[in-house]
Amino acid sequence: MSMNDLHLHVKGASQFVDDLTEPPGLLHGVVLTSPIAHGEIKSLNFDAALKIPGIVAIFIAGDIPGQNQIGNIIQDEVLLAEKQLDFIGQPIALVVGCTTKSAKRAAELISMTYKEKTPVLDAREAFRKNLLISPPRTFNLGNIQSAWDLCDFILDGQVHSGGQEHVYLETQTALAIPGEDGGVKIYSATQSASLVQKTAARVLGLATNRIEVEVPRLGGAFGGK
CATH class of the missing domain: 3.30.365.10 (Aldehyde oxidase/xanthine dehydrogenase, molybdopterin binding domain)
Structure with missing residues (x-):
């Protein structure tokens, strides 16, 4: 199978989203994220951040005009944290500025206080303690018990798999x-x-x-x- 973009890729001429011509007045967004794995937001102060030249706005969950929800198949993921923090890197606020540099600087100046809690980092421990992000979901196809009865051999054990990153360029x-x-x-x-x-x-x-x-x-x- 031929790859139509091959020659463009080799020459470095392929156009990706980041290569598109910036329209006049383009604004850049930088996300303020959670520094902790588990806890609660107590306060956010944007005074110093808003004084940075070129900062247009800082948005939090309460500013979202529609639903604060980006889950696809199951709606179980908020776009911006409202109070509870569930993982390091969770988006909390969106800083919008005339340049990426100014937005990054403003994000660094946001003052946040929070109450840190002990995170549960093992899925089995979370299940035992009923500390679930969403209710358990079970997907069945066919008659499971009948399938077991037809097996000549049954292997029993546990498989552990860590997190994975897709590492796209x-x-x-x-x-x-x-x-x-x-x-x-x-x-x-x-x-x-x-x-x-x-x-x-x-x-x-x-x-x-x-x-x-x-x-x-x-x-x-x-x-x-």
Whole structure:
């Protein structure tokens, strides 16, 4: 099977989302994330951050016009933490500025106080203590007991698997351009344009036909996008 983009890739001429021409007035977003694995947000202070030249706004969960929910198959993941912190790196606030540099500097100046709690890092321990992010889900196909009865050999044991990273060369990136009718066009490095459309519409409180998603190409994905 021939690869149409091969010659462009070899010459470094392939255009990805990050290579698109920036429209006039483009704003850059930097996310403030959780420094702890488990805890509660007590306070956020943006005074120093908002004094940085070029900062346009800082958004938190309460500013989301639609639903604060980005879970796809199961809606079990908030876009921005409201109070509870569940993992290191969890998004808390979005800093928007005229440049990435100014937005990063402002994010560093946000003052946050929190109450840190002891995290549970083992899935089996979490199950025993009923510390579940969402209710358990079971997927069945066919008659399991009948299948066991037909087996000549049954092996019993445990398998442990750690976390995995897909390590695609192009990181997660998107460019959103407001439309004249109140809609949004999103250029996204995603494997599922329809899910991006549905999720963006849910968060923005818009009908899906107001969200247009275009995928120029993917710089690797392996299921992670």
